[in-house]
Amino acid sequence: MIAGCCLLAVVVPIATVTVAPELERIGALAVRARHPTMPDASSYVAVPRAVVRARRSLVTEVRQEPPALRAHVVAPGETLFSIAAQYGVTPQTLAYNNALADTAEVHPGQPLVVPPLDAAIHVVQDGETLAQVAARFNVDPDAVRALNRVAYEPADVTPGRVLLLPVPDGRYPGFRLRVSDAPRVFAPRLRWPTEGVVTQLFSPGHTGIDIAAPYGSPIVASDAGTVSAVGVRGPGGLAVCIYHDWGLETCDYHTSAVNVELGERVVAGQQIAAVGLTGVTSGPHVHWEARTNGVLVDPMTYAPDATSVIRVGGATGHP
Known part of the structure; x- marks a missing residue:
């Protein structure tokens, strides 16, 4: 092994000397390969760069405070x-x-x-x-x-x-307010139950107001509330009553049909019945009653200030 190494050391320099011109040619080629010719700038192809854009502009917004007590x-x-x-x-x-x-x-x-x-x-x-x-x-x-x-x-x-x-x-679930003092002074104005002619007013002998109107005319809720009664009430015929949120109960008698059910929630102006002839009556009309704490009161206390026609006299029914 030692002899081989020595022989190689002697032979390589001799070979290098004898082929020097060839080696110079190969070396020149190798040097040129390490430094390739740079292409001209005009040969480049421009590639557009990717751009990431937000779908919408970012906005900093201050959250509003909830309504105050x-x-x-x-x-x-x-x-x-x-x-x-x-x-x-x-x-x-x-x-x-x-x-x-x-x-x-x-x-x-x-x-x-x-x-x-x-x-x-x-x-x-x-x-x-x-x-x-x-x-x-x-x-x-x-x-x-x-x-x-x-x-x-x-x-x-x-x-x-x-x-x-x-x-x-x-209308809070399970909550009912007892009205010990009648809201006569501070009560809001009610809607008329129907459009017609007032033929009889409240009096000691008449428990409500009679409003004559064509048969089948709509009867509406005088204010928002809950249906407290539906059914036939003796001479008053088919009736419907609404207990309003602020303590008053109104009832409409002599109806031909009722469009709501007991316990149903109604809003002011919603049709609840139609003018009829049920019970004891001499013509189609609504007998309109109002109660506070179960006591009959004059509906005119809560009715709108102005009416279309009031023609007192000529009873249209009972009670």
């Missing part, structure tokens, strides 16, 4: 009805959110919390979800989210957070 201190002479009218909510809304079961429980100096609309004020408890609270009040969860500016759950619905649950017309 208001505080009211009862002044002398104020009632639940007058305060509710002042803030544009139903008496039931004031009573429900201030734990009042009777209109007589309001007294001067009493602090009241007033929501910005007919809504229940609810403080989130530990373990509650927005959907659970909404279901308790039969409210659409999306409506609760929109009203309270809830964007993320559960981050925006934590224990102690105050939520407003919209309850149109102030």
Whole structure:
């Protein structure tokens, strides 16, 4: 092995010397291969670069605060009805959110919390979800989210957070307000139940107002409320009664047909019946009654200030 190495060391220099011209030629070629000729700039093909664009412009927006609660201190002479009218909510809304079961429980100096609309004020408890609270009040969860500016759950619905649950017309599940003081002064004006001629007014011998109208004319709800009675009432014929949110109950007698059911929710102006001749009557008309705390009162106290025609005299029916 040592002899081979020595022989190679002697032979290689001799070979290098004898073929030097050839090696120079090969070396020159190798040097040129390491430095290729650069192409002219005109030979390049331009390739467009990819650009990523947002679908829409990014906008930083400040989330609006939910509607604020208001505080009211009862002044002398104020009632639940007058305060509710002042803030544009139903008496039931004031009573429900201030734990009042009777209109007589309001007294001067009493602090009241007033929501910005007919809504229940609810403080989130530990373990509650927005959907659970909404279901308790039969409210659409999306409506609760929109009203309270809830964007993320559960981050925006934590224990102690105050939520407003919209309850149109102030009909809170399981809640009924006792009306101990008649809302005669502060009551809103009612709609006439039908268009016609007033032929008989309220008097000690007549328990309501008679309005003569063509047979089959629509009878509408005088205000929003709940259907409290439907059926035949002796000489009054087929009747329908509505218990209105602010404490008054109105009844329409002598109808030819009733379009609503007991317990149904109605809005002001909704057709609930049609003028008829049922019961004891001398012509098609509506006998319109009003009660507060079960006591008959004059419907004209709550009727619109102006009427189309009032022609007193000529009884059209009974009672």
